[in-house]
Amino acid sequence: MIASFLARSTRSTTRVASTLSSPTSLLRFKSTGCYTKAKRIGFVGLGNMGLPMATNLFNGFKNEADFIIYDINQTTTSNFVKDHSAGNKDKVKVAKTPLEVAQEASVIVTMLPASPHVESVYFGKDGLLEALGPDHLVMDASTIDQSMATRVAKVLHGKGAKAIDAPVSGGTGGAQAGTLTFMVGSNTVADFELAKRYLDKMGKNIVHCGTNGNGQVAKICNNMLLGISMIATSETMNLGVRMGMDPKLLAGILNTSSGRCWSSEVYNPCPGVQENSAATRGYTGGFGMPLMAKDMRLAVNAAVETKSTVLLGALAQQLYNQMAANKDFEQLDFSAAYKWLSENAK
Amino acid sequence: MIASFLARSTRSTTRVASTLSSPTSLLRFKSTGCYTKAKRIGFVGLGNMGLPMATNLFNGFKNEADFIIYDINQTTTSNFVKDHSAGNKDKVKVAKTPLEVAQEASVIVTMLPASPHVESVYFGKDGLLEALGPDHLVMDASTIDQSMATRVAKVLHGKGAKAIDAPVSGGTGGAQAGTLTFMVGSNTVADFELAKRYLDKMGKNIVHCGTNGNGQVAKICNNMLLGISMIATSETMNLGVRMGMDPKLLAGILNTSSGRCWSSEVYNPCPGVQENSAATRGYTGGFGMPLMAKDMRLAVNAAVETKSTVLLGALAQQLYNQMAANKDFEQLDFSAAYKWLSENAK
Amino acid sequence: MIASFLARSTRSTTRVASTLSSPTSLLRFKSTGCYTKAKRIGFVGLGNMGLPMATNLFNGFKNEADFIIYDINQTTTSNFVKDHSAGNKDKVKVAKTPLEVAQEASVIVTMLPASPHVESVYFGKDGLLEALGPDHLVMDASTIDQSMATRVAKVLHGKGAKAIDAPVSGGTGGAQAGTLTFMVGSNTVADFELAKRYLDKMGKNIVHCGTNGNGQVAKICNNMLLGISMIATSETMNLGVRMGMDPKLLAGILNTSSGRCWSSEVYNPCPGVQENSAATRGYTGGFGMPLMAKDMRLAVNAAVETKSTVLLGALAQQLYNQMAANKDFEQLDFSAAYKWLSENAK
Amino acid sequence: MIASFLARSTRSTTRVASTLSSPTSLLRFKSTGCYTKAKRIGFVGLGNMGLPMATNLFNGFKNEADFIIYDINQTTTSNFVKDHSAGNKDKVKVAKTPLEVAQEASVIVTMLPASPHVESVYFGKDGLLEALGPDHLVMDASTIDQSMATRVAKVLHGKGAKAIDAPVSGGTGGAQAGTLTFMVGSNTVADFELAKRYLDKMGKNIVHCGTNGNGQVAKICNNMLLGISMIATSETMNLGVRMGMDPKLLAGILNTSSGRCWSSEVYNPCPGVQENSAATRGYTGGFGMPLMAKDMRLAVNAAVETKSTVLLGALAQQLYNQMAANKDFEQLDFSAAYKWLSENAK
Structure with missing residues (x-):
């Protein structure tokens, strides 16, 4: 399978054509018209994160594959076509349904806001599932709960498809720069390696976190710890x-001591401590309150389901929820927790 | 540094010589001799931290100075004498009161459990204060509240003495190895430099945190962040x-992501993740629950006094208090928060 | 009440008779006979709460109606038949599916553990919905989230059925004694009055809390406040x-002061303070930890969804989860929070 | 005061007369001119609470005793004299120091903001202690920590004086109306009875909470539970x-259910639910944020010292601190926690 898949999509057409040593895949390509299909990559969900990810993926593969994209926002999809399809009408197709993506593309990336969207895109009417089969590699980069991720994988595996969960960290900045971290859950190393080829175009660190669903576990755990650390x-x-201490001096001491954490060292929430932090530019950009609130909620729900206790986690969840519900803070980076604390006591 | 210290002694001598109106001090200098006096270092408080610190200080200065020590535990002091005074009865004296230390030594280090002990040793009957004057350099390495530290400094400065606060981090291991971090509050760089010469024998990082009291601020802030991070x-x-994740794999991912902190990277509380962590050796040794509970309390009190909000800090304080009050945990390292969480849901 | 109910049946019959375009329902009425149908009451879910509730409902209506019951536990249902059907084989039927209950009974009570069970019993294959119509009055006494309750009501109203949500408080003791409180959500007073006739046999206080779903809101809010108050x-x-205070003396003072609450007055968690409290009998019986943990979770989820902040609620949720996950506490009454606190610091 | 004190004296005298076994007390009255002294009542601390309390005490005893008052605010004391001394220059004296109060009055009430003020008034230079002796009955109505209260009692008992702690609840409204609750710590019932005669003029419920210091315990415990309940x-x-629920309807349901507490029944924080609540009048008047913040702090400190865990208490403390530090809330009643929560998510 892996061999055939590599043959099919990568170095690639050439090898398939020139090496008749892979009769199975050859047969498969013949019978299903897979040849065309192998040349098309699908992307579902072109939001703030998905759009730059899709762009990087396109740029990385445009010489060897065509694309098909789906999003409910048709302005987004037609702009993408306009930007990337010039002179070749077939280069980027816009699908009318997720199903159409699965019918046309053998390699598919989905980037969706939350579990209900994943449910709908994969399992709903005219969803991906209806056309998925052994030829497909599906990578879900959405951040969702572990149980949904394992369910997606199980159902897709049942159809013979390859499926991994690959939630990201790095924000819209990382998505644009192609420097995201992908936390990959994959039952087999082979599937991970296969997926890595595509994820490499969108990210810098592609980490195998264990079996399907574990990408979500890693993401949820990391972001819970991050969320608590930022408030701390x-x-x-x-x-x-x-x-009475100077904030730069204090940060310097923390960062050479046992109190140091990513939030104090790299992303200090106190304005002026670091030149390029979200804090210093007025908490604009970055990782928004609602996103952190959502991830904290996934963490607390996971804790309840696994009988884990997250006292600090639950409290931090409430605080992000509160800030996300406040019109003065909902648009700000999550490090505005500092602003919240310092302004509340005014 | 040495130069400035000698300069100071010289100036003192000069001043004493020119002010014959001070018969007491003259008497003192006559009887002990200023040179001799400058050659004696005092140490008050030879507990778990103080004893190895005093030992390192002794070893660093034994060729140029004698010592005088004070502790309420006489076994400790007589053992210290036994260990370090062989063949020279005058090398290490044992003082009967803190006052005696101040009468004999011009450079004094104190390492005491909490504010009430500092109050008593400095300001109580037969306390240091009664004999302190312009010749003295006093370094308090105790972890106490900022207001007590600034009060000590103010009173000592009023007597003409040099005074710094210099709380430490690094634990008993750091105290023994001489690798402590000293967070120094000192109104002047000159006093800091003067003190550094002595602190260097007991620590590796000697950090100037600003004015008197700021050593405590830095210590309290660092340890609050550390205490929260460890529970997080x-x-x-x-x-x-x-x-369902492997703990080593999870730690590895956190430590290359935005969730990383000292507690996850250097001192991971999950047994087996790091070979030499307190967790892996059954949470023995290290930084005990009551000590973290005490530091968290200082932080929460400071927050109340400065109208700062520490929601996570206050919750973490309660958790360390609870563990410090439990006979199965009070003896353990503070990273046993993991054991607490994982065993409570059994 | 009876009048209005009969009126309803009559109207239904009339309507059915005049709309011959509905052959299915006509067939149904023919085969079972509307009169007979109105004389049969259905009950789905005979667990710890449902069984005594069904028993009280049976005893209250046995002279005017027959019964049909459904539960996945067949021992429970056959025991119920044995206990209540003596000498009259048709008095209590056991349904093979929820659908069968809806086909036979016009008045139906459901008492289920959580939302997924409600989803399945109402909307699943062979669920109630398939046979529900204008003749039905359906009362769901389960404690579930507001959105599920409003969805059930909307769908049932769409079929012309009367539907109310009526979660209870009072525990198994209240269920047995027929003294439960029902918090009823009903869009119309008429439906509330109709339902009250049946609920009266199972409870003492039947409170109209507003529109459909508001029964759940009242239940969730009450139990969140109760859960926090008990830990407080x-x-x-x-x-x-x-x-150093005597607990009875302290409770007496609280209960005549502004600190008093139901948990201090009626259900004091400190053993010995009240003769008949769960605390005094070793925290046996009462309202179990997992039930409180579940209700607190509903509350926190509702808070997140409505952008409400529940800092104390979220913390209390974690504590009940922790106790529910501990084998020494999971079987105990929720007031064992006192035992948890007092024993943890031992 | 004097009234009950005289009653006691009378009774004593009678008893003395009949038993002759108590010559000392007889002698005491003779030798110290106790008769005159017994005719003067002292009051220290005429703040927001103390002033109306002193007024009520004056009105209750003006026919049988004169007064002496002390406060650092001289406008307050001269106004009190103006209001109550008309036509009789000696009726109300203003003391220059607490000592003078103790010299002139045998029955003394103190009402001070916090422990440091108690320390100063009782034990400072020109403090009460210097003149206290067996003839004195001293009642401290301040809310302070238990250890300070027991220390005061111990020292005063050592001088032969009678001393009780009697912190109050009921706020400035209760102080004005003379309907305060006094929580009295007194080692003996006799002292409690003696004190009760005076406290009765200022309050409605005079509760004996056990030994000296237990008045503070009761107060602190009650207010911690109150403070948590209000936020809950x-x-x-x-x-x-x-x-989506109507707040009056919700409150009505809570108040007939297990969620009910004083804060929901009597002092509901949601505006409009109760006609006369602080909430309904814009959170003006009542029990201010800084006062609740102070009492919560006493509770959390007591918890740390007694190794008690107060997770909800510590969190509530932070929230009151935060509101007390916010200029829009510091002047408001503590039930403005509702306003805080509802406005933060705007």
Whole structure:
């Protein structure tokens, strides 16, 4: 399978054509008209994250594959076609349904907001599932709960398709720069390796986190720890400043001591401590409150389901929810927890 | 540094010589001799931290100075004398009171459990204060509240003495190895530089955190962030393990992602993740629950006093208090928060 | 009430008679006879709560109606038949599916553990929905989320059926004694009045909480406040006892002061304070940890969905989850929060 | 005061007369001119609470005793004299120091903001202690920590004086109306009875909570539970309203169910639910944020010292601190927690 898949889509057509040593895949291509299909990559979900990811994927593969895209926002899809299809009408197709994507493309990436969207795109009427089969490699980059991710994988495996979960970190900046981290859950190393070829065009670190669903576990765990750490760093910086310390000096000390964390070192929430932080540019851009609130919710739900206790996690979830529900904060980066703390006591 | 210190001694001498109106101090200098006095270092508080610190200080200065020590535990002091005074009865004296230390030594280090002990040693009957004057350099390495530290400094400065606060991090291991971090509050760089010469024998990083009291601010802030991060890391590792992930793999992912912190990278609370962590050796040694509970309390008190909000800090304080009050946990390293979480849901 | 109910049946019959375009329902009425049907009451879900509720409902209506019951546990249903059907084989039927209940009974009560069971019983294959129509009055006493309750009501209303949500409080004791409180969500007062006739046999207080779904809102809100208050009372009693006060004296003072709450007055979690409390009998019986954990989860989820902040609620949820996940506590009444607090610091 | 004190003296005298076994007390009255002294009542601390309390005490005893008052605010004391001393220059004296109060009055009430003020008034230079002796009955109505209260009692008992702690609840409204609750710590019932005669003029419920210091325990415990319940009620009302329920209806249901508490029944934080609540009048008047923040702090400190765990308590403390530090909330009644929650998510 792996051999045939590599033959099919990668180095690629050439090898298939020139090496008759892969009769099975040759047969398959013959019988299903797979040759055309192998040359088309599908992308479902061109939102803030999905659009730059799809663009990088397109740029990485445009010489060897055509594309088919689907999004409910037709302005987005027609703009994508306009930007990337010039002079070749067939280069990028716009599908009318997810099903059409699965009918045309053998390699598919989905990037959707939450579990209900994944449910609908995969299992709904005119969903991907109806056309998925042994020729497909499907990569879901959405951040969803583990149980949904394992269910997707199980159902797709049941159809013979290859399926991995591959949630990302790195935000819209990383999506644009192609430097995302992908946390991949895949039952087999082979599927992981197969997927990596595509993910490499959109990200810098492609990490195999274990079996299907574990990509979500890694993402959820990382973001819960990040979410707590950011509030903890905010409380600490605010406390230190109110006790009379210079924030840069305090950050410097924390960062060479046992209090240091990514939030204090790389993304300090106190304005002015770091030149390029979200905090210093008014908490614009970055990772928005609603996104962190959503990830914290996934974490707390997972904790309840696995009988894990997350006292700090549950409290942090509430705080992000509160900020995400406040019109002055919902548009801001999650590091505005510092702003929240320092302004509430005014 | 040495130059400036000698300069100071010289100036003192000069001043004493020119002010014959100070018969007491003259008497003191006559009887002990200023040169001799400059050659004696005092150490008050030889507990778990103080004893190895005093030992390192002794070893670093034994060729140029004698010592005088004070502790309420006389076994400790007589053992210290036994260990370090062989063949020279005057090499290490044992003081009967803190006052005696101040009468004999011009450079004094104190390492005490909490504010009330500092109050008593400095300001109580037969306390240091009674004999402190312009010749003295006093370094308090205790972890206490900022207001007490600034009060000590103010009173000592009023007597003309040099005073810094210099709380440490690094634990008993760091104290023994001489690799402590000292967070120094000092109104002047000159005093900091003067103190550094002595602190260097006991620590590796000597950080100037600003004015008097700021050593405490830095310590309290760092340890609050550390205390929260450790529980957050414990919640995260416990959640991930219960969701089915291998803890080493999870730690590896966190540590290359935005969730990383000192507690996940260097001191992971999940047994087996790191070979030399407290967790892996059964949470023995390390930084005990009561110590973290005490530092968290200082942080929460400081927050209340400065109108800072520390929601996660206050919750973490309660959790360390609870563990410190449990006979199965009070002796353990603070990273046993993981054990607490994972065993409570059994 | 009876009048209105009969009126309803009459109207239904009339309507059916005049619309011969509905041969299925006509057939149904022919075969079972509308009169007979109105005389049969259905009950789905005979668990710890449902069984005593069904028994009370049976005893209240046995002279005017027959019964049909459904539960996945066949021992339970055959025992119910044995206990209540003596000498009259048709008095209590056991249905093979929820659908059969809807086909035979016009008045139906459901009492199910959680939303997925409600989904399945109402909307699943062979579910109630398939046979529901204008003749039906359906009362769901399950505690589920508001959105599921409003969805059930909407779909049933779409079929012309009367539907109310009526979650209960009062526990198994109240269920047995017929003293439950029903919190009823009903779009119309008429439906509420209709339902009240049946609920009266199972409960003492039947409260109209507003439109469909509001029964769940009232239940969830009450139990969140109860859950927080119980932990708060436990913290307070534990603190007072450790500060040296007699617990009965302390409870007496709280209960005549502004600290009083149901948990301190009626259900004090400190053993010995009240003679008949769960606490005094070793926390046996009562309202179990998993049930409170479930209700707190509904509350926190509702908070997230409505952008409400529940800091104390989220923390309390975690604590009940933790106790529900601990084998020494999962079987105990939720007031064992006191035992948890007092024993953890041992 | 004097009234009950005289009663006691009378009774004593009678008893003394009949038993002759108590010559000392007889002697005492002779030698110290106790008669005169017994005719003067002292009051220290005429703040927002103390002033109306002193007024009620004056009105209750003006026919049988004179007064002496002390406060650092001289406008307050001279106004009190103006209001109550008309025509009799000696009726109300203003003391220059607490000592003077103790010298002139045998019955003394103190009402001070916090422990440091108690320390100063009782034990400072020119403090009460210098003149206290067996003739004195001293009642401290301040809310302070248990350890300070027991220390005061111990020292005063050492001087032969009678001393009780008697913190109050009921706020400025209760102070004005003379309907306060006094929670009295007194080692003996006799002292409690003696004190009760005076406290009766200022309050409605005078409760004996056990030994000295237990008045504080009762107060602290009650207010911690109150403080948590108020936030819990606010979270619950806010949640219910956002889920679509009418707040009056919701409150009505809670108040007949297991969620009910003083905060939901008597002092509902949602505006409009109760006609005369602080909430309905814009959170003006009542029990201010800084006062609740102070009491919660006493509770959390007591918890740390007694190794009690107060997770909800610590979180609530932070929330009151945060509101007390916010200029839009610091002046408001503590039930404005509802306003805080509902406005933060705007």
